[in-house]
Amino acid sequence: MAQTLERLTRRTDTMQSIRGIVRTMKTMSAINAAPYEQAAEAIDAWRDIVLDGLHAFLHCNGPLKHRTVDDPQRVLIVMGSDHGLCGNYNELLAREVVRQPDVGRAQVICVGAQMQDALGGEGVTPVTTLLPPANADGLIRLASQLVTRLDTVRAEAGQGALAADLVYTQRGAHGLQSPVTQALLPLDPDMLDALAQRPWVSRSLPQHTLPAPDLLAGLVRNLVFATLYRAAAEALVTENAARLARMQQAEQSVDENLEDLKAETRSVRQSEITTELLDVIVGFEALKGRDRRKKRNRAASR
Template sequence: MADTLEILNRRSETLRSIGGIVRTMKTMSVINANPYEQAAHAIDAYRATVLEGLHAFVHQHGPLASAPRVAAGHVIVVFGSDHGLCGNYNEVIAAEVGRHAAETGDPDGVRIICVGAQMEDALGGLGMVPEVTLLSPGSTDGLGRLAGALVTRLDGIRHGGDSDALAVTLVFSRRGDHGLQVPVTQSLLPLDPELARSLATRPWQSRSLPRSTLPAPALLAALIRGYLFASLFRAGAEALVTENAARLARMQQAEQSVTDRLEELTAETRAVRQDEITTELLDVIIGFEALKEREKRKQVVAAATNAHLHDVRSPRDLHRPA
């Protein structure tokens, strides 16, 4: 049964309302992504300063000690989202977490720190239960608090174990070519051997020799914490930029779908309205033709009656001589 004009108009109004919501979500995605992108660039300068501090430490105290080949424990810090409407964003990252956990050789022994409620659900769908789930930050200030909380938690895990040899991996999403999202697995601890080698072999450029009044262990611990903070902050900022980019892409697709459906409904509404107008016109024409036919019948009957009256003569006329 074809839809009535009232139903089609109601559907069109609903789609226009949905289109307004979609456009609002698009605008919010663009607005939200910009501060996080700026924060990501800002933390790069801080990270460069921390690395220069490590360079000075190596120049003064010698190369960093090599990390043990086999870590006593593995921790994965995964960054996801608290909100939906971003497609399979969390599912892609969860699959990357599962792949990396399998590569450690002991998937059940891997401890997962999750950022984002939606990310927790995606991990649960793959049978992985996070040790703790933290809320995704709602601002750049929240990024700093989140990074600080993660550094404190990792420090507690490291000191709570039997050994300081702890492997920490970050899993998050980064923007790729053509607006695609790319899952990234980044080793955080132990320090990258290539990074340590670069710090040890790079010459000190300044004519002033680096010096510090702090004891070497305390200075190294502070620098490592700064390095961890910068890396976690950068990963969280990049994840939030990618999340908003993914949401923007989905909203663009939704907007196109709404536009296409509205065009279909508009064409269908015009067709139904034209059918109704045609039906009404046909009713008027049929009624007019019926009236014309009725009047014609009346005229025919009247003409026949008049002719009959003229043909019939009165009795007086019958006895009158011709």
């Protein structure tokens, strides 16, 4: 019985240590999500500025002609997790990737080594795998690498067009997360038409000194950068939210196990106390019986 109580005590201590780790991970997830959320809000403001610049360009040069290409070079950029403890985050993204049309012909750019493993489980082999950001400052590095990679693919495609899509996880209603696919290139024709038709409300007319092709290329590059940056920030916010939810579930499970262990420990301790009391009573009764026998023997000898 003593060994059982000792074992229960060790298990309780282990569960309390695990609870401390889970609580720390939960706190870190909540803290880590805040800088990425702030970065997402900041890049939204920058993206609005780029769109204003594109609006001014279209006002000066007129609407862009939309070119249709029958067989563009497809690129899929998948924003996964590389830190774990967030459930089936990568597996859901991998299933979203295989649902894309012509995924077998697309060049898949993967963010995260664990995301690469999840894609391999679905039979998809990325052409390159990039490291996810370790902090909010790393978002610039990741977005720049992706823009450079897209420039390389476009140069390799030659005169052919480039069709790039983003696959990442975003927050939904009631704290849920879901994988989404967002078109990256070519730019949305409806958005461009809406910008071209929007009236210019300033009293000063826009003008530019750069050649129109160079200015347009710079605006598109910055818009792509902002979109990639925003998607990476949103994916990391969602990842930390998923990890926070898993840690909350783990904390609840640990608390339930601790309650069971404490109840079992109390029961075992009560059994030990009862056994010890019975031993004392039995010993006391034995001593009383021995004293009575001695008295009877002394009385008989007289």
